[in-house]
Amino acid sequence: MTIKDVTVIGGGPAGLYAAFYSGVRGLQTRIVESQAELGGKVRLYPEKMIWDVGGVPPVTGEGFRKNLIAQGLTFDPEVMLQTTVEDIKKREDGIFEVITAEGESLLSRSVVIAAGGGIITPQRLEVEGAERFEITNLHYTVQSLKTFKDKTVLISGGGNAAIDWANELEGIAKNVILSCRNETLKAHESEVEKLMCSTIDCQFLTSIQRLIADEEGTLIKQVELKCGEEAGKIMEVDHVLVNHGYERELAFLKESSLGLEMSEHQRITADANGKTNIPGIFTAGDVMDHEGKLNLLAGAFQDAANAVNAVKTYLEPDANAKAMVSSHNEIFAARNKQLKKQAALSH
Secondary structure (H helix, E strand, C coil): CCCECEEEECCCHHHHHHHHHHHHCCCCEEEECCCCCCCHHHHHCCCCEECCCCCCCCEEHHHHHHHHHHHHCCCCCEEECCCCEEEEEECCCCCEEEEECCCCEEEECCEEECCCCCEEEECCCCCCCHHHHCCCCEECCCCCHHHHCCCEEEEECCCHHHHHHHHHHECCECEEEEEECCCCCCCCHHHHHHHHCCCCEEEECCEEEEEEECCCCCCEEEEEEEECCEEEEEEECCEEEECCCEEEECHHHHCCCCCCCECCCCCEECCCCCECCCCCEEECHHHEECCCCCCCHHHHHHHHHHHHHHHHHHHCCCCCCCCCCHHHCHHHHHHHHHHHHHHHHHC
């Protein structure tokens, strides 16, 4: 097994930018991702518009994810998909062994943990027979808004994701019904205000009791909503979208033989440069806690760059603490000429 300079655990925004920045700093890199695709949590929102990244015009989640991947793979890191990390060990010679569920031992001189919230799985609807509709009109993510055009959509949930999708679908769907088990919505104030001023039918203090199939038994035709002890309310629907949150699996951190220090929020405790209590292990993105942490996509990129700079000086103490800006960095010179040539030819 080749010993890499750095193994990045997690292929989301922080992990992909860490891989890119590792290339900028001349480090041989490996990305380990538990899912079948790169992109992290962004892949769950392909149609959602992203506004809060500096210098990037509003872009769909899928468009943003594709750009992230293209940038992250600029320097040809080794990529291992569908590979779950179970433990990290440090040998006497200082080399780290990243142990996978498949029994492999990936060798690395340093590790950047950028695992976000962990392995993310949508919480399933706990209603008898629900699973059979997952291939037809029961959804946990929105792959295309066109699916819901001129349809009646019932959304179950009361958090940010449910409210965001309800607002997105108003004007696209024929009718939007929101079923919330509480009497208030727990989401960003502006989005809640937008929803309450809309035509969305809010069914508070309700939950899905039963899914009623069509004659063929393949599609949800009606949903029975339970409201306390009252008799169920029957709603005609074309689609059901469930946003009950996500189950997050980070067992390898909690059970790591290294003894990583964790915060009260079950995130890795680190400084602003991503340094953990274990020399040679660094962290970036949502998986970490530090004073001044910015929980935005833009913050993930800063975390990643800081962590990689710390990796560089850990491996090479005499190296510059930070990389040169891209406009002065020789590593981009040939690529810039090629991009300028392509731009000239396209005009």
